[in-house]
Amino acid sequence: xxxxxxxxxxxxxxxxxxxxxxxxxxxxxxxxxxxxxxxxxxxxxxxxxxxxxxxxxxxxxxxxxxxxxxxxxxxxxxxxxxxxxxxxxxxxxxxxxxxxxxxxxxxxxxxxxxxxxxxxxxxxxxxxxxxxxxxxxxxxxxxxxxxxxxxxxxxxxxxxxxxxxxxxxxxxxxxxxxxxxxxxxxxxxxxxxxxxxxxxxxxxxxxxxxxxxxxxxxxxxxxxxxxxxxxxxxxxxxxxxxxxxxxxxxxxxxxxxxxxxxxxxxxxxxxxxxxxxxxxxxxxxxxxxxxxxxxxxxxxxxxxxxxxxxxxxxxxxxxxxxxxxxxxxxxxxxxxxxxxxxxxxxxxxxxxxxxxxxxxxxxxxxxxxxxxxxxxxxxxxxxxxxxxxxxxxxxxxxxxxxxxxxxxxxxxxxxxxxxxxxxxxxxxxxxxxxxxxxxxxxxxxxxxxxxxxxxxxxxxxxxxxxxxxxxxxxxxxxxxxxxxxxxxxxxxxxxxxxxxxxxxxxxxxxxxxxxxxxxxxxxxxxxxxxxxxxxxxxxxxxxxxxxxxxxxxxxxxxxxxxxxxxxxxxxxxxxxxxxxxxxxxxxxxxxxx
Numbered sequence: 001x002x003x004x005x006x007x008x009x010x011x012x013x014x015x016x017x018x019x020x021x022x023x024x025x026x027x028x029x030x031x032x033x034x035x036x037x038x039x040x041x042x043x044x045x046x047x048x049x050x051x052x053x054x055x056x057x058x059x060x061x062x063x064x065x066x067x068x069x070x071x072x073x074x075x076x077x078x079x080x081x082x083x084x085x086x087x088x089x090x091x092x093x094x095x096x097x098x099x100x101x102x103x104x105x106x107x108x109x110x111x112x113x114x115x116x117x118x119x120x121x122x123x124x125x126x127x128x129x130x131x132x133x134x135x136x137x138x139x140x141x142x143x144x145x146x147x148x149x150x151x152x153x154x155x156x157x158x159x160x161x162x163x164x165x166x167x168x169x170x171x172x173x174x175x176x177x178x179x180x181x182x183x184x185x186x187x188x189x190x191x192x193x194x195x196x197x198x199x200x201x202x203x204x205x206x207x208x209x210x211x212x213x214x215x216x217x218x219x220x221x222x223x224x225x226x227x228x229x230x231x232x233x234x235x236x237x238x239x240x241x242x243x244x245x246x247x248x249x250x251x252x253x254x255x256x257x258x259x260x261x262x263x264x265x266x267x268x269x270x271x272x273x274x275x276x277x278x279x280x281x282x283x284x285x286x287x288x289x290x291x292x293x294x295x296x297x298x299x300x301x302x303x304x305x306x307x308x309x310x311x312x313x314x315x316x317x318x319x320x321x322x323x324x325x326x327x328x329x330x331x332x333x334x335x336x337x338x339x340x341x342x343x344x345x346x347x348x349x350x351x352x353x354x355x356x357x358x359x360x361x362x363x364x365x366x367x368x369x370x371x372x373x374x375x376x377x378x379x380x381x382x383x384x385x386x387x388x389x390x391x392x393x394x395x396x397x398x399x400x401x402x403x404x405x406x407x408x409x410x411x412x413x414x415x416x417x418x419x420x421x422x423x424x425x426x427x428x429x430x431x432x433x434x435x436x437x438x439x440x441x442x443x444x445x446x447x448x449x450x451x452x453x454x455x456x457x458x459x460x461x462x463x464x465x466x467x468x469x470x471x472x473x474x475x476x477x478x479x480x481x482x483x484x485x486x487x488x489x490x491x492x493x494x495x496x497x498x499x500x501x502x503x504x505x506x507x508x509x510x511x512x513x514x515x516x517x518x519x520x521x522x523x524x525x526x527x528x529x530x531x532x533x534x535x536x537x538x539x540x541x542x543x544x545x546x547x548x549x550x551x552x553x554x555x556x557x558x559x560x561x562x563x564x565x566x567x568x569x570x571x572x573x574x575x576x577x578x579x580x581x582x583x584x585x586x587x588x589x590x591x592x593x
Contacts, residue, residue: 125503132510133559137189139517139526140552143543144186144194146525147178153205154178159525160541171216171269176206180228182548184577187235188565189556202229203240208247212269218255219265219289221248223354223575224545226296231577233303242303249300249309258336261315261593262290281342284333290316291355292574294362294373299579301588310588317362318590320355321376328383329402330355346402348384349412349464354574356380357421364424365571366585381425385441392467396451397444409467413483416449416461417574418442419492423499439500446496448473449489450508456532459515461489476533484528484540485520487550487576494554498562509558516551550576 151157155177156165166173183198205211226248233241255263255274262285264274276283294313301310319339320330331341332351348356359377363370390400390407399415400407419442426439451473452461464480465473475481490509497505519535520526526547527539553576557565570578 129506129559132506132513133556135517136513136552136556136559137191139513139521140182140185140189140191140548140556141194142521143525143548143552144182144191146523147543148197150524153201156545157525157543158541159522159527159543160539162524165542168215169217169220171212171221172214174205174211175225176201177224178543178545178548180206181224181545181575184228184231184235185548185553185556187232188553188578199232199236199238202232202244206244208251208269212251214270215266215268217265217289218252218263218267218274219286219292221252222293222296223573223577224549226252226300227573227575227577227579228549230296230299230303230579231573234299234578234580245300246304246306249297249304253308253312256312256316260319260336260339261312262319262334262336262339263293263312263316264336265289276336281333284342285336286351287320287330287332287334287355288351288353290334291320292358294358295365295571295573295579298362298365298582298585302582307588308593311590311593314588315590315593317372317376321372327387328379329387330380344402344404346388347412347415348388348399348418349401349415353414353417356384357417357574360421360424361571361573364428365579365581366587367581367583368428369585370587372587377425381422381438385438389441390467392472394472396448396467396473397441398448398467398473399445410464411448411452411467411473412464413449413452413461413486414488416445416452416488416492419446419449419489420495423492423495427499442492443496443500446492446505449492453489453508453512453515458483458519458529458532458535459511460519460529460532462532474533481531481533482529482540483520483532484542485516485526485544485547485551487546487554490551490558491554491576494558497558498567506558509555513555546575 146159146162147157150162151164153174153176154164155167155170155173155175157163157178158165164173170177179198179201183195183202186195186198226245229241229245229248232238233245251269252263252267254269254272255265255267257274258264265276265280265286267274276285280286294317297309297313301307320334323334323339323341325331326341326344326346329346330352331343332345332347333342334340335342346352356377359373359380362373363377366373368374384399388399388402388407390398390409392398392409398409398411399418400409400411402408422438422442422445426435426442429435429438449461452465453459455472455474456462460483462475462481462483463486464478465471465475466478467473471477490512493505493508493512496502497509516526519529520539522539525543527541527543529535529537529539531537565572565578569581571581572578
């Protein structure tokens with residue numbers, strides 16, 4: 001700061017005048033102005049909202065008043081006082097955030113000695129992990145209040161323009177997808193006030209019968225809405241969630257009215273018309289969609305005591321089990337009319353991915369009693385390892401896609417979910433040789449997904465990355481190089497951390513969190529990138545609801561102790577909504593449907 005000579009008496013007079021003006025202005029606005037909208041205050045410390053709002057108003061008034069004396073001697077002294085006020089506010093807010101009531105995930109490990117390698121979730125870095133976890137909480141609050149302040153009740157926000165984003169998958173513009181998707185994350189993070197906002201909206205406004213006025217995706221409605229509502233019931237015990245979930249389930253049953261019981265992809269609840277996408281191999285059902293309903297429908301039957309839901313998805317599983325495979329692998333398309341696979345496109349990325357995930361998770365959800373799910377998973381895992389695992393010229397392990405028996409050397413961001421899938425398989429594998437092999441595969445794939453991140457300018461990975469020519473876990477010369485806030489890479493590292501206890505996976509998650517914060521944060525939330533290699537290309541202006549449901553949840557849980565959402569008690573659906581393992585599970589009988 002430049003040093004100037006000042007007239008002390010003049011300075012005292014100026015400062016006194018400023019504070020008198022502040023006092024009078026605050027008194028006037030307090031008595032005559034409408035109450036400020038506290039919901040539109042930028043939030044950082046959830047226990048000091050009013051304090052932050054009032055101090056912000058005082059600070060703005062001080063700035064306004066000091067502008068009047070900018071040309072007077074002693075102005076730099078006033079600016080220095082303003083700087084001190086700002087620093088004091090920042091310090092107080094940070095301290096308040098640390099001292100607020102600890103959320104569910106507050107870790108309290110000592111030195112990591114009990115777990116040695118960190119398998120108890122305590123790696124001896126409690127202070128660092130606390131800070132990282134609190135940073136993710138701040139990101140959640142920023143994303144939440146961006147949506148709440150500008151597009152409350154709509155499906156998603158455009159965080160740059162602050163307008164409504166609506167996708168055709170939701171069934172209507174007022175379904176509140178972000179609210180339902182985010183609510184269990186708010187609960188898990190201990191954000192009670194924000195959770196109450198979500199709960200009250202769901203209780204008073206979420207209504208399949210009146211809000212679902214157009215075509216919806218059966219798959220997306222199941223994993224986001226049905227999964228979210230069932231998770232909220234399991235976490236909170238609030239009974240009204242069951243009725244809301246049953247309304248969703250009852251609506252979706254219309255899609256299962258096919259000769260085989262394999263559901264259609266889309267449904268219009270008003271016209272009761274269900275159909276498939278024309279682009280899906282001429283109107284076929286999609287493997288990843290019909291195979292990713294089991295957890296939610298089984299849990300819905302459990303809480304409603306109505307077996308019809310579990311029976312419907314069991315019939316789908318039976319059809320997939322009986323269908324003729326391509327060398328033991330499942331093609332991406334199947335006919336709902338005759339139950340036969342069409343084409344030979346096989347992928348653990350888009351169109352296939354979560355079907356495989358739900359086989360192993362279905363077995364875990366059943367408390368390890370669903371022997372069909374276990375058999376189907378272990379059999380196809382063998383075939384995947386035999387026919388779809390490849391090495392790049394630099395030694396990176398990746399999963400190819402198969403089309404008519406020929407390998408396509410590309411791997412999608414979506415396929416990085418398989419890191420967690422194989423890690424879970426290794427955890428429960430009893431044969432030590434196979435356990436070591438599968439865990440090695442999980443970690444090698446996790447490393448490849450990491451390379452796809454750190455080889456970009458933004459240190460965020462692209463939608464698809466390739467292993468041919470000059471591309472090696474990169475997509476520099478293709479159009480599939482954007483990022484839409486997807487969770488799968490962070491999800492995979494979360495599972496690797498929980499199962500292996502290796503701290504590098506926590507560090508990788510943290511690096512990704514910092515990159516997302518740097519490149520994706522906007523005034524109204526977080527937006528995807530058009531090109532992860534050229535961030536100057538800009539953003540997509542969409543805050544996907546799954547960013548709050550999955551990406552931030554998995555990031556947060558990476559920095560908690562392992563007993564928080566313990567994987568021996570909970571199973572995450574493919575939208576990261578946790579469902580409790582069913583210790584009383586019984587296989588449904590489908591003979592009567």
